[in-house]
Amino acid sequence: MNLELISKIARSTPSKIVLFVVDGLGGLPHPDTGKTELEAANIPNLSRLAGNSICGLTDPVFPGISPGSGPGHLALFGYDPVKNLIGRGVLEALGIGLELEDGDLAVRGNFCTVEGDVIVDRRAGRIPTNESVELCQQLNKIKLQGVETSVHPVKDHRFVVIFRGPGLSEDVSESDPQRTDAAPLEIMALSPSAGETARIANEFVAQAREILSSRRTANMVLLRGFSMLPHLPPMSEVYRLRPAAIASYPMYRGLAKIVGMDTLDTGLALQDELVTLGRHFSNYDFFYIHYKATDAAGEDGDFGRKVKALEELDEHIPDLLTLKPDVIVVTGDHSTPAVLAAHSWHPVPVLIHSRWCRPDRVASFTERTCASGSLGRFPATHVMPLALAYAQKLAKFGA
Amino acid sequence: MNLELISKIARSTPSKIVLFVVDGLGGLPHPDTGKTELEAANIPNLSRLAGNSICGLTDPVFPGISPGSGPGHLALFGYDPVKNLIGRGVLEALGIGLELEDGDLAVRGNFCTVEGDVIVDRRAGRIPTNESVELCQQLNKIKLQGVETSVHPVKDHRFVVIFRGPGLSEDVSESDPQRTDAAPLEIMALSPSAGETARIANEFVAQAREILSSRRTANMVLLRGFSMLPHLPPMSEVYRLRPAAIASYPMYRGLAKIVGMDTLDTGLALQDELVTLGRHFSNYDFFYIHYKATDAAGEDGDFGRKVKALEELDEHIPDLLTLKPDVIVVTGDHSTPAVLAAHSWHPVPVLIHSRWCRPDRVASFTERTCASGSLGRFPATHVMPLALAYAQKLAKFGA
Numbered sequence: 158m159n160l161e162l163i164s165k166i167a168r169s170t171p172s173k174i175v176l177f178v179v180d181g182l183g184g185l186p187h188p189d190t191g192k193t194e195l196e197a198a199n200i201p202n203l204s205r206l207a208g209n210s211i212c213g214l215t216d217p218v219f220p221g222i223s224p225g226s227g228p229g230h231l232a233l234f235g236y237d238p239v240k241n242l243i244g245r246g247v248l249e250a251l252g253i254g255l256e257l258e259d260g261d262l263a264v265r266g267n268f269c270t271v272e273g274d275v276i277v278d279r280r281a282g283r284i285p286t287n288e289s290v291e292l293c294q295q296l297n298k299i300k301l302q303g304v305e306t307s308v309h310p311v312k313d314h315r316f317v318v319i320f321r322g323p324g325l326s327e328d329v330s331e332s333d334p335q336r337t338d339a340a341p342l343e344i345m346a347l348s349p350s351a352g353e354t355a356r357i358a359n360e361f362v363a364q365a366r367e368i369l370s371s372r373r374t375a376n377m378v379l380l381r382g383f384s385m386l387p388h389l390p391p392m393s394e395v396y397r398l399r400p401a402a403i404a405s406y407p408m409y410r411g412l413a414k415i416v417g418m419d420t421l422d423t424g425l426a427l428q429d430e431l432v433t434l435g436r437h438f439s440n441y442d443f444f445y446i447h448y449k450a451t452d453a454a455g456e457d458g459d460f461g462r463k464v465k466a467l468e469e470l471d472e473h474i475p476d477l478l479t480l481k482p483d484v485i486v487v488t489g490d491h492s493t494p495a496v497l498a499a500h501s502w503h504p505v506p507v508l509i510h511s512r513w514c515r516p517d518r519v520a521s522f523t524e525r526t527c528a529s530g531s532l533g534r535f536p537a538t539h540v541m542p543l544a545l546a547y548a549q550k551l552a553k554f555g556a
Numbered sequence: 557m558n559l560e561l562i563s564k565i566a567r568s569t570p571s572k573i574v575l576f577v578v579d580g581l582g583g584l585p586h587p588d589t590g591k592t593e594l595e596a597a598n599i600p601n602l603s604r605l606a607g608n609s610i611c612g613l614t615d616p617v618f619p620g621i622s623p624g625s626g627p628g629h630l631a632l633f634g635y636d637p638v639k640n641l642i643g644r645g646v647l648e649a650l651g652i653g654l655e656l657e658d659g660d661l662a663v664r665g666n667f668c669t670v671e672g673d674v675i676v677d678r679r680a681g682r683i684p685t686n687e688s689v690e691l692c693q694q695l696n697k698i699k700l701q702g703v704e705t706s707v708h709p710v711k712d713h714r715f716v717v718i719f720r721g722p723g724l725s726e727d728v729s730e731s732d733p734q735r736t737d738a739a740p741l742e743i744m745a746l747s748p749s750a751g752e753t754a755r756i757a758n759e760f761v762a763q764a765r766e767i768l769s770s771r772r773t774a775n776m777v778l779l780r781g782f783s784m785l786p787h788l789p790p791m792s793e794v795y796r797l798r799p800a801a802i803a804s805y806p807m808y809r810g811l812a813k814i815v816g817m818d819t820l821d822t823g824l825a826l827q828d829e830l831v832t833l834g835r836h837f838s839n840y841d842f843f844y845i846h847y848k849a850t851d852a853a854g855e856d857g858d859f860g861r862k863v864k865a866l867e868e869l870d871e872h873i874p875d876l877l878t879l880k881p882d883v884i885v886v887t888g889d890h891s892t893p894a895v896l897a898a899h900s901w902h903p904v905p906v907l908i909h910s911r912w913c914r915p916d917r918v919a920s921f922t923e924r925t926c927a928s929g930s931l932g933r934f935p936a937t938h939v940m941p942l943a944l945a946y947a948q949k950l951a952k953f954g955a
Contacts, residue, residue: 533927
């Protein structure tokens with residue numbers, strides 16, 4: 158996909174696109190029944206929609222790659238997920254709803270336990286979140302020259318540090334040796350301009366150690382995933398869209414902001430998200446809706462709950478159709494088969510609904526039926542150009 | 557696709573390939589019947605051929621992109637249609653059969669109407685072609701230092717200017733502001749070496765204005781699409797072919813010349829083209845045949861006429877088979893659904909016939925049946941390597 162080409166032929170029109178991202182959509186057969194979550198679910202509305210759509214399978218990154226949420230979403234938004242890898246620090250910060258500014262350096266931290274200089278537990282026994290909250294308050298006393306520092310608890314032993322100030326660099330090494338029986342590593346500059354950042358980060362670690370020194374566990378920190386917001390051209394420029402995101406989880410709101418979407422206030426339930434869609438339908442021409450329950454059930458290895466999440470989704474499809482968007486895309490950012498209890502590399506079902514579709518022979522929405530759809534199997538970065546084309550938002554390329 | 561790789565393994569053999577380009581081949585369902593043009597047409601010979609071939613769908617540029625004739629054809633000839641975009645001036649010149657030389661600068665012109673300095677009609681009321689012919693004769697009096705200038709009518713208010721001389725550049729801005737109530741823009745150099753070209757073009761505009769100054773309408777010109785022939789390695793070098801083009805419309809003859817094909821004299825009718833094919837069959841090992849009627853009917857939004865054009869094509873398939881080419885490819889340069897009355901982004905049916913095909917289960921030649929063919933959905937730039945392979949013109953790659 159070629160964003161530069163798209164930006165030259167994209168045109169603003171009144172037509173409306175809804176990109177419905179069913180997180181972790183694809184699955185694998187249950188060993189007892191041989192049916193995947195989609196095949197086991199009672200989803201008549203999605204089946205009917207698939208029958209009036211074109212279907213296929215996407216590879217979020219490329220075949221064989223299990224993507225995180227960052228690459229999975231960036232690909233769906235049409236941005237190269239390999240060239241624009243979002244670092245762990247940034248994703249962790251987005252995930253807890255922090256507002257990052259350009260040039261902020263976000264870092265993922267662990268509380269760990271050391272004896273002398275040697276790490277004996279990289280996760281400090283996964284201390285409870287409330288303990289972590291308290292320790293982060295203490296670390297917020299750290300003062301460093303030239304930068305503002307803030308420390309934010311995430312979950313269990315995990316936290317985020319944000320360094321804010323001029324001239325920071327993400328090009329530094331990590332302090333986590335990724336094993337016990339070793340000392341935390343000194344943070345090193347990996348390029349000439351990163352020397353000051355390395356100094357700052359090491360000073361942060363030294364002060365943190367001092368603050369935590371009276372403790373027997375969780376008495377040290379490990380830092381990794383030093384990263385900054387990537388610079389991506391906003392969807393308004395590349396696609397000439399007025400885009401809005403309807404997502405209740407902070408990470409997905411953050412990912413949407415990175416590509417320049419407005420993030421609309423919404424409740425946690427899918428029903429709330431659809432109410433939000435209806436309320437703002439006239440104000441935007443592109444909506445990204447995120448549905449988390451499928452992925453959460455898949456990650457927990459709960460096949461039945463993932464089936465139920467799909468059935469709940471199906472019940473809301475008529476609400477979506479009532480709004481008559483010109484183009485509806487239903488797909489996922491990756492597969493999360495319950496039998497794997499993890500994100501996987503399996504390609505993801507996709508349907509595109511528009512009056513300009515050539516209907517194919519797919520009459521239900523499953524991994525197996527989509528495999529014979531007329532969209533074929535294709536990189537997820539093509540979803541956006543296809544959606545724009547079916548909404549007649551792309552002019553002819555070349556004479 | 558990788559032309560460099562292909563050029564290393566291509567070998568000259570006596571086997572013969574016919575690439576039959578049915579312009580604007582793919583369509584969309586008619587709202588009354590739900591059938592596409594291909595599905596509505598009575599095309600028993602194409603169906604039988606598809607039954608003995610492998611089938612699929614191509615994306616000329618990439619999914620979602622509606623290509624012009626230039627990118628659509630270059631992709632079928634195996635050349636990257638994005639990197640080798642052919643400018644509007646060149647295509648317009650090819651379209652009226654002008655012979656361009658290397659280094660010629662071709663420009664698309666409009667007669668427009670100005671009042672004072674301000675454009676009031678960008679197309680001068682679409683003056684009739686015969687009036688345009690006369691005005692072009694007057695503009696042919698323009699003399700510029702250092703270059704030969706020639707002005708050629710196209711249709712209505714449109715014309716082509718060719719600047720011929722040393723050191724010209726296509727890297728200049730356009731004079732057409734793309735709106736009325738503005739003055740024509742000065743043409744500016746967009747790179748340091750284009751200064752002289754900008755001066756020449758502005759001088760042309762000034763003299764044209766002087767010549768047309770006594771008129772009330774069509775009293776000024778707008779120039780855009782400054783472009784030169786691209787430098788593409790000829791098919792004889794890349795593919796080791798002796799290629800010939802059988803196309804009656806000038807633009808397609810021009811596109812074929814750009815990739816080094818001989819262009820054979822032929823009549824307008826498809827029957828004439830097939831007679832030409834028969835007459836020259838022993839002299840070449842690659843033939844590109846162009847059939848225009850399908851696209852013309854599609855562009856006119858005439859579903860019935862497009863169906864008839866397909867049926868006429870079908871009647872001539874036996875003539876083609878009689879010659880027993882080793883490989884027959886039937887496909888289009890893009891889709892032109894009659895219901896859209898325009899080139900579209902929909903993928904294009906393709907069949908490849910050869911004794912070395914693994915027959916798939918496709919038994920008719922339509923968008924829907926080809927969607928489940930064994931070629932799958934693939935970029936049109938892969939058509940040439942496939943044709944060469946099935947003609948046994950590619951040696952093994954690597955040891």
